[in-house]
Amino acid sequence: MAVLIAHLKVFLDLVETKSFTLAAQRNGISQAAVTNELQSMEHHFNERFVERHTRAFRLTEEGKILRDNARKIVRTYTKFKSQLEAIPHPVSNIFHITTIPYIGLYSLPPCLQQFQAEHPQVSTLVKYTHVDRVYEDVLNGIADLGLVVRPLKNKRMQIIPLHKEPLVLICHPKHRFAKQKKIKLRAFRGETFISFERGLLGYKVLEELLQRYRLRKKYVREFNEIEPIKRAVELGAGVAIVPEVTVQQEVANRTLAALTIEDGDLYHLLAAICLKKKAGSPLVKQFITFLKGAFRPSARNVHG
Numbered sequence: 540m541a542v543l544i545a546h547l548k549v550f551l552d553l554v555e556t557k558s559f560t561l562a563a564q565r566n567g568i569s570q571a572a573v574t575n576e577l578q579s580m581e582h583h584f585n586e587r588f589v590e591r592h593t594r595a596f597r598l599t600e601e602g603k604i605l606r607d608n609a610r611k612i613v614r615t616y617t618k619f620k621s622q623l624e625a626i627p628h629p630v631s632n633i634f635h636i637t638t639i640p641y642i643g644l645y646s647l648p649p650c651l652q653q654f655q656a657e658h659p660q661v662s663t664l665v666k667y668t669h670v671d672r673v674y675e676d677v678l679n680g681i682a683d684l685g686l687v688v689r690p691l692k693n694k695r696m697q698i699i700p701l702h703k704e705p706l707v708l709i710c711h712p713k714h715r716f717a718k719q720k721k722i723k724l725r726a727f728r729g730e731t732f733i734s735f736e737r738g739l740l741g742y743k744v745l746e747e748l749l750q751r752y753r754l755r756k757k758y759v760r761e762f763n764e765i766e767p768i769k770r771a772v773e774l775g776a777g778v779a780i781v782p783e784v785t786v787q788q789e790v791a792n793r794t795l796a797a798l799t800i801e802d803g804d805l806y807h808l809l810a811a812i813c814l815k816k817k818a819g820s821p822l823v824k825q826f827i828t829f830l831k832g833a834f835r836p837s838a839r840n841v842h843g
Contacts, residue, residue, distance in 0.1 A: 635664050640765075647665065649833075
């Protein structure tokens with residue numbers, strides 16, 4: 540692992556707050572990501588930086604050395620970056636977007652095609668990655684815009700809500716409830732749910748729903764992407780809860796049935812994130828305005 544400036548910044552926030560949770564909130568990443576970054580740096584240097592055998596947060600002697608040098612490195616980097624940014628540059632027409640795969644593969648493509656048709660002078664470069672890396676790319680200035688669901692607050696970022704993507708329950712076309720348009724979750728008590736892997740947003744959403752409606756957990760398999768989840772449901776291995784936009788083709792081809800969940804307004808909030816200092820950029824404002832229009836509620840109906 541290469542130790543990046545972003546990792547040192549997270550470490551310094553951890554030292555300052557003495558809290559993995561607060562350090563995660565400051566950097567717009569998960570608590571698990573903070574832990575992973577600390578462990579990766581310890582593995583890289585083959586040293587322990589934080590005491591593991593005390594209840595209070597405490598640095599080791601090696602950790603204090605890293606803290607002191609990290610402060611110097613980050614201070615130098617910040618000054619260097621400010622000097623570079625102060626140099627006038629011609630306006631770039633290359634727009635960098637980092638997005639989680641589900642938005643990038645399903646929600647974004649038709650929007651991009653239309654945007655490119657209307658703005659041929661702008662080149663859009665899209666990167667698909669894990670949600671933690673989306674926040675990192677935005678905070679490090681690598682991406683002009685990030686696209687996520689259920690955005691995390693960060694004092695350096697601006698969050699722009701774009702669209703509420705409905706969640707639907709999918710099942711095999713021959714499932715006993717497949718002919719119904721709407722369903723209450725309690726009807727699926729005892730069913731096998733195909734889930735995202737632990738730690739991913741889809742797993743957390745399903746856990747919250749099952750706990751809220753007191754449905755017994757019964758997982759057959761967990762996947763880290765949506766495509767194998769859909770394939771497993773097509774084979775009749777169970778049911779799943781997914782964003783509506785991800786199953787339009789399968790429902791049209793009648794390889795899956797999608798049911799509206801009647802238990803409340805269930806959706807993913809799609810949002811754009813960008814550095815506050817970039818929010819006023821003409822290209823960022825132009826693209827966000829376009830996305831808001833493109834994501835307006837449509838007459839689409841995936842239920843066949």
